[in-house]
Amino acid sequence: MDGKRRRALLYFTLAFSLLAGWIMTACTAAAERDRAMVALAAEQPASAGDRIAPAPVTANRVAQAQKGDLYDFEPEPLTLADCARCHIRHFEQIRNEGGGHRIDCRQCHEVFHAYNPRRNNYDELMPRCTDCHGLPHGETQSACFDCHDQAHAPKKIPFSERLVSACADCHQSPASELKQYSSKHSGVGCQACHPQNHGRILSCLQCHGPHYDAQPLAECTQCHGAHKPLELDFPANATAKTCNDCHSQVVTLWTGTPSRHGEVSCAQCHARHLVVPSCTECHPQPHSEGMLAKFSGCLDCHIDVHDLPVR
Numbered sequence: 001m002d003g004k005r006r007r008a009l010l011y012f013t014l015a016f017s018l019l020a021g022w023i024m025t026a027c028t029a030a031a032e033r034d035r036a037m038v039a040l041a042a043e044q045p046a047s048a049g050d051r052i053a054p055a056p057v058t059a060n061r062v063a064q065a066q067k068g069d070l071y072d073f074e075p076e077p078l079t080l081a082d083c084a085r086c087h088i089r090h091f092e093q094i095r096n097e098g099g100g101h102r103i104d105c106r107q108c109h110e111v112f113h114a115y116n117p118r119r120n121n122y123d124e125l126m127p128r129c130t131d132c133h134g135l136p137h138g139e140t141q142s143a144c145f146d147c148h149d150q151a152h153a154p155k156k157i158p159f160s161e162r163l164v165s166a167c168a169d170c171h172q173s174p175a176s177e178l179k180q181y182s183s184k185h186s187g188v189g190c191q192a193c194h195p196q197n198h199g200r201i202l203s204c205l206q207c208h209g210p211h212y213d214a215q216p217l218a219e220c221t222q223c224h225g226a227h228k229p230l231e232l233d234f235p236a237n238a239t240a241k242t243c244n245d246c247h248s249q250v251v252t253l254w255t256g257t258p259s260r261h262g263e264v265s266c267a268q269c270h271a272r273h274l275v276v277p278s279c280t281e282c283h284p285q286p287h288s289e290g291m292l293a294k295f296s297g298c299l300d301c302h303i304d305v306h307d308l309p310v311r
Contacts (some may be wrong), residue, residue, distance in 0.1 A: 004141070008240065009167060018256040020302075077108070080104055085106045087105075093150065093152040094153070096153075097152075097153035097155065097156050098152060098153065099153075099154055099166075100154070101151065101152065108127040108151075109127060110127070112125070129144040129148075129151075130142075130144075137170055138169075139169065140166075140168050141166060146160070146162045146163070147160070147163050147166075155198075155199070156197060157197060157198035158196070158197060158198075159195065159196055159197060159198065161280050163198065164189060164191050165191045171190075173227075174227040177228045178227050178228075180228070181230065183228070183230045184229075185226070193226070204220040204221070204226075205217060211241070211245035211246075212286070213298060215241075219238075222234075222235050222238060223235075223238060229247045233271065233272055234266070234267035234270065235267060235275070236265065237267070238265065240254070240255070240265065240266050240269040243266045244308050251306065252308040253306040254266075257306065257308065258307075258310050259307065259308035259309075261305060261307075261308055269282075279305075
């Protein structure tokens, strides 16, 4: 290689080195400036309304930080809005579905930003449900997250296999009724009527047809208990339209009778399904013992309680 080429290569190497050094210096200065701005943004006070928005940083404060005063301030305790800036999903869950857990984050999370994957200390950092709730379902059901799998939406409980197998541990009365009063409801699992999420109740009309067109759903549970549906107790205001579905002949007689029994609802005499009261439960003995001895019962003369003969 001749002298001219050696000198040209030397000049090129020198120029490249100078350019690279200038670029590194510029990048380092920009990074320091950015770090200073971020740190100073954290110490700027903000009102409750704009707490989540980044706080303004003045050029003077940046310059002060670059002179070495970066940590020359007293940090303020984190607010709920500070937590929400990073933990947006959790914030939205607890805001929309938190129930009784809509409290300040730090009431549960006393220690935070201390997780170390090498120590695997996640469990010791997380708050324990029993610290506030004790054991509301007893010793049998003490693994809270088997059912309440999301602490930030504690009442949104998916129907897991573990939950289905444990219904009777908490819901003892429905389980007892299903066993004692056998019906088709006794042969299906809880999730058949309470699907997908804990607490969901299907409409009766999703499986059962109404007794008459446009029958209100509320009338179903007036007579039928969901866990003992064949044990029918009628309210005094039960409508004859319901009875008519099975007992149309009787209802036709009753609605056309001129007797005072036509003013009495079905449920006033039949408080329970298939229970036939004695006439004397409402009517004191109207005849003498001698007359009553001639007949086997009231209907020998009065023929049909739903269409009594009248004078």
